[in-house]
Amino acid sequence: MKKFDFLSQRYVGYTFSIVSLIITVILFFTPAYTMKYGVDFKGGTELHYKFNKAVSDDKIRQILKDDCGLAFSVVQSTYTGDAGNAEAVVLKGESREKIIKTEFLANESYKDKTTGKEVKSLKDMREKFDAALVKLDKDLKIEEILRESSVGPAVGAELRTQAAFAVFVALLGILLYVTFSFEFKFAIPALISLFHDVMIVLGFIMLVGLEFDMSQLAVILTVVGYSINDTIIICDRIRENYKIMKKASYYDMVNESLAQVFSRTVITVLTTLLPLIAIFFFGGEVLSGFAMTMIFGMICGCYSSIFVVSPLIVLWKTYEEKAVA
Template sequence: MSSEQAGNKTINFMGAYLPATVLSVVLLIASITALTVNGLKFGLDFTGGAQVEVSFSQPADIPEIRKILNDEGLVNPVAVLFGSDSEVLIRSQGAMSDGGETSLARRLAGVSANAALVSVDRAPRDRGNYAQSLTFSGVSAADINDSVLPAKYFGSIEVSSAGSNVVALTENSLDTAYTDELLDVLAAKTGTDVELRRSEFVGPQIGAELRDEGGLGMLLALAVVMMYVAVRFQFKFSVGAVLALVHDVIIVLGFFALFQIDFDLTVLAAVLAVIGYSLNDTIVVFDRVRENFPRMRKSSPVEVINTSLTQSLERTLITSLTTLLVLMMLFIFGGELISGFALALIVGIVVGTYSSIYVSCNTLMWLRIVKEDLMPPVKEGSEIDEMP
């Protein structure tokens, strides 16, 4: 197809390649700034923390449960339905002992205005079945009784003076004690029976390992993409494809850093999916560009690229819009567990559609793509061999 045949139906995409380049640079600078200043707000999968699954005897009121968890002093608590409308997954970026310290401080305030919890340590190994050692200041040994450390939660207790402080050895740790106490608080404030199904702690060392492996996975994916496109098309195409992918990933990460949205493994999976989605769209455009260069011999590279983008525009818009419709439904009705995944894909697909049109093709313009770049190299002596 020649540029004359394309006629007025061809959209002049590359007429805006300079403003588009400026827009991309601005978005990248804003995203990198957000990542540098705010950083990503890593979720429980990366930071470590407590995770408790509880069952309510009646459908759970999630907003009320979240308010209770915040009042109890847990660090960035999250409560989501899990499996049914009465099963709730509670997650906190800190340990359950964070809530235990808040609850203990309330009880100490009833004893003395100067009472405070000084430290929480492991109990000495030679002290039998005691799990933890709690050191208090501003109180006497007689003050540390069942009203401060309820036996219902802490088990057996041994209290002794240590200089100006008081040390209490407890059978149950603050984590275990507060997990049991939290069940009672939830039951009392929601008016339902609450049963503990599962309680665990994800250590930060596991989170760091997952974070590092996820980052290496993205870098490996970009390297493989660059090699594939270079072999399938040409080196200039591979540079355009990788720059488009890097552009998409940085902007998605910057969006999450700017608005401080939890970044967990589901969001990381969405970022990797954005790489695949954006690459697929870019490959479709590049394939048209490669096909049209030999067909439109008298046309300039700008005309070839505009014609290729116009021919693939309908397919790009239909694919993107139908995918976005599904993701919007997931974001609105899918619940909090999957909202981050859906949001990352929504942002990624919008940015990826834009980058497939402008970032990848703009790179071809900046690298001055010409018809000869796509022609196979002529072997030495081939012209002589073709002579009669």
């Protein structure tokens, strides 16, 4: 049976990657699609309330929009340890505890651009929120305020800088590791591939309109980790086969190496995707966004390890041989 020629598709891969990167840059400079930062990176208020009875995320979200005038609020149920609570949180988004993230600052007046309503302060928002809870259910009320904290724009900007620095340190560390463990000609393609993955995942986040918050930063770093894992396995097989297949051309040897690890790489990605797909469908609004980006990032990382890293290694070797000749 004839093996698939992975490297023959390298120009298709190059084209897809370049087009994807161009689209990411265009999205970044397009107002309708530019990066939307969450409370963690933009500034805002995070509230953690415990109610006297379970209530759905959708109802809280609707109250925040219609009664408090906060159109863009993230509402997430948390597990409280009650009997049956885990199933309610996962399948229905119902819980006694809610984490609410909004754009307004606790001590400043805020006018929502979508609803046109004004929130004068956290106290004003709380009064409207409590009144709306009574209107929804006369027995429903906030039993305990677990946390009310605000992050100012300056702190949000600092966190954005720290997030970018975290990604940079991760990429630099990987560059040094691959250089030390393999060769420099493996490290540069691996670094290009990781930069490619980060940029395309950021483009996906902008395209689908997700907010970039701490969970999305976790996705970026996780994708980098999974992608470099696939890359290291491929590089290790290339190094081993280079010693064994001395009569074969470098092109054929790399192709054979890809064929040998392809099934392992795909199976690893598929087994990781299964729980992510479950989270996407049953994890609620907050976790579904996390899972959707992870699914895309995992596929992107697998693709880049095969169709970006390996062709670049062959290209490097070709120029190396020409330089020697």
